[in-house]
Amino acid sequence: xxxxxxxxxxxxxxxxxxxxxxxxxxxxxxxxxxxxxxxxxxxxxxxxxxxxxxxxxxxxxxxxxxxxxxxxxxxxxxxxxxxxxxxxxxxxxxxxxxxxxxxxxxxxxxxxxxxxxxxxxxxxxxxxxxxxxxxxxxxxxxxxxxxxxxxxxxxxxxxxxxxxxxxxxxxxxxxxxxxxxxxxxxxxxxxxxxxxxxxxxxxxxxxxxxxxxxxxxxxxxxxxxxxxxxxxxxxxxxxxxxxxxxxxxxxxxxxxxxxxxxxxxxxxxxxxxxxxxxxxxxxxx
Amino acid sequence: xxxxxxxxxxxxxxxxxxxxxxxxxxxxxxxxxxxxxxxxxxxxxxxxxxxxxxxxxxxxxxxxxxxxxxxxxxxxxxxxxxxxxxxxxxxxxxxxxxxxxxxxxxxxxxxxxxxxxxxxxxxxxxxxxxxxxxxxxxxxxxxxxxxxxxxxxxxxxxxxxxxxxxxxxxxxxxxxxxxxxxxxxxxxxxxxxxxxxxxxxxxxxxxxxxxxxxxxxxxxxxxxxxxxxxxxxxxxxxxxxxxxxxxxxxxxxxxxxxxxxxxxxxxxxxxxxxx
Numbered sequence: 183x184x185x186x187x188x189x190x191x192x193x194x195x196x197x198x199x200x201x202x203x204x205x206x207x208x209x210x211x212x213x214x215x216x217x218x219x220x221x222x223x224x225x226x227x228x229x230x231x232x233x234x235x236x237x238x239x240x241x242x243x244x245x246x247x248x249x250x251x252x253x254x255x256x257x258x259x260x261x262x263x264x265x266x267x268x269x270x271x272x273x274x275x276x277x278x279x280x281x282x283x284x285x286x287x288x289x290x291x292x293x294x295x296x297x298x299x300x301x302x303x304x305x306x307x308x309x310x311x312x313x314x315x316x317x318x319x320x321x322x323x324x325x326x327x328x329x330x331x332x333x334x335x336x337x338x339x340x341x342x343x344x345x346x347x348x349x350x351x352x353x354x355x356x357x358x359x360x361x362x363x364x365x366x367x368x369x370x371x372x373x374x375x376x377x378x379x380x381x382x383x384x385x386x387x388x389x390x391x392x393x394x395x396x397x398x399x400x401x402x403x404x405x406x407x408x409x410x411x412x413x414x415x416x417x418x419x420x421x422x423x424x425x426x427x428x429x430x431x432x433x434x435x436x437x438x439x440x441x442x443x444x445x446x447x448x449x450x451x452x453x454x455x456x457x458x459x460x461x462x463x464x465x466x467x
Numbered sequence: 468x469x470x471x472x473x474x475x476x477x478x479x480x481x482x483x484x485x486x487x488x489x490x491x492x493x494x495x496x497x498x499x500x501x502x503x504x505x506x507x508x509x510x511x512x513x514x515x516x517x518x519x520x521x522x523x524x525x526x527x528x529x530x531x532x533x534x535x536x537x538x539x540x541x542x543x544x545x546x547x548x549x550x551x552x553x554x555x556x557x558x559x560x561x562x563x564x565x566x567x568x569x570x571x572x573x574x575x576x577x578x579x580x581x582x583x584x585x586x587x588x589x590x591x592x593x594x595x596x597x598x599x600x601x602x603x604x605x606x607x608x609x610x611x612x613x614x615x616x617x618x619x620x621x622x623x624x625x626x627x628x629x630x631x632x633x634x635x636x637x638x639x640x641x642x643x644x645x646x647x648x649x650x651x652x653x654x655x656x657x658x659x660x661x662x663x664x665x666x667x668x669x670x671x672x673x674x675x676x677x678x679x680x681x682x683x684x685x686x687x688x689x690x691x692x693x694x695x696x697x698x699x700x701x702x703x704x705x706x707x708x709x710x711x712x713x714x715x716x717x718x719x720x721x722x723x724x725x726x727x728x729x730x731x732x733x734x735x736x737x738x739x740x741x742x
Contacts, residue, residue: 285486
């Protein structure tokens with residue numbers, strides 16, 4: 183037993199070292215930073231609750247929360263609907279399923295940097311592919327990234343395009359796990375395809391649905407490189423995400439204490455939002 | 468009846484083709500844009516009047532993209548090797564060894580997996596500064612060497628390996644390290660592939676962390692260099708050149724993906740993680 187304990191701790195030691203250095207220490211340090219003003223160079227200065235007071239009264243912080251929630255509000259339903267449609271279509275015995283699955287998944291493995299550069303071109307107001315198509319169809323050009331109302335939805339569409347392949351595959355394996363006899367019974371009762379989808383597919387997919395919603399919520403709260411590269415948070419801060427705001431406070435303005443405070447606030451928000459979502463989804467089905 | 472079925476088939480097929488086109492076409496457009504003359508990039512037709520490698524030539528002239536490529540390969544490989552090694556070690560201890568504190572460690576792992584990185588980002592950066600590791604491989608590799616996700620995946624997989632296998636090896640007098648590398652690893656190839664692909668991909672695509680800890684151009688990774696190139700002045704807003712640098716960043720992943728797409732998809736679908 184003693185021998186087992188020694189080997190056990192030896193094998194677990196990489197994690198313990200990692201935990202102390204990169205989890206425990208940062209969390210304690212970060213908590214400490216919340217009560218200090220610090221620009222890294224001069225010594226830390228204790229300011230009590232000053233950072234929290236500032237946070238509550240900081241319009242840009244609230245703006246960044248609002249922006250991120252707005253992003254999630256467009257991104258998640260869009261992603262769930264598109265992924266459900268693609269997964270259900272893939273599930274109909276069609277030739278070339280492997281090819282389609284692989285092509286939907288391609289943007290998932292590509293760097294967000296590449297996707298952002300690509301879409302910046304597609305979204306270009308004067309010369310971009312999307313507006314060219316709209317012009318051909320006789321429609322008006324859309325100021326995708328240059329108009330404050332359009333900028334965040336544009337980023338949400340791009341993020342959906344990048345991630346939807348993963349969720350399609352998750353839904354597909356969920357759909358394939360639903361027993362055939364449920365549909366056959368429903369058909370005998372005279373249920374339409376749509377009714378079958380609402381009353382069998384959706385409830386049976388509930389666990390996957392919860393996972394998809396929670397994963398894309400967490401992913402959405404981490405929104406950074408897209409607005410950083412595409413818009414720099416503009417126009418008029420309409421795409422300033424929370425992580426981008428933390429990045430700016432910490433590494434452009436060197437307000438480490440305040441940046442840590444936003445970090446904690448964000449963690450709290452992520453925690454409560456995913457908790458609420460869980461409750462809602464589980465209750466409704 | 469037959470007609471209805473055909474209509475339906477056709478509808479399904481159109482949805483899939485439209486989907487596939489909208490996911491693949493932008494990449495094809497990008498690939499052609501990098502070998503067009505700069506003036507034709509925004510033309511609707513993707514086929515250029517003449518093919519040219521000018522954009523790629525400009526990338527190589529303006530930024531040390533070769534060294535960034537080398538850095539990215541080195542950093543991603545080191546992280547992947549280390550995650551495979553250490554995560555499987557910890558996973559092994561949690562599955563096959565009975566010791567005091569085991570459940571505490573497991574709960575700590577679950578707990579740390581839930582902490583958003585935004586909390587640890589700044590203190591970790593400060594730690595790197597204190598150690599004097601900014602602008603070094605240490606800064607890029609060490610914070611990613613152990614992964615809670617990797618440990619979790621290995622533990623889940625190891626539980627399906629029969630204990631008899633380990634008991635037999637123990638009776639033969641093998642020590643636990645030998646058992647892990649000689650008995651467990653060959654029996655855990657799917658878990659190794661899953662953790663390996665996801666770790667490598669997320670390391671290859673990581674951009675926020677290098678932006679924070681690396682300032683020296685010779686130490687930059689590919690995504691970081693391409694980001695700064697696209698944003699900064701040295702590309703002179705030439706879209707062809709920026710797209711060429713993006714192409715160089717994604718090409719290795721696209722090529723590997725073409726051959727092993729099944730493993731990529733199954734790995735990420737089984738873990739629900741984007742890499």
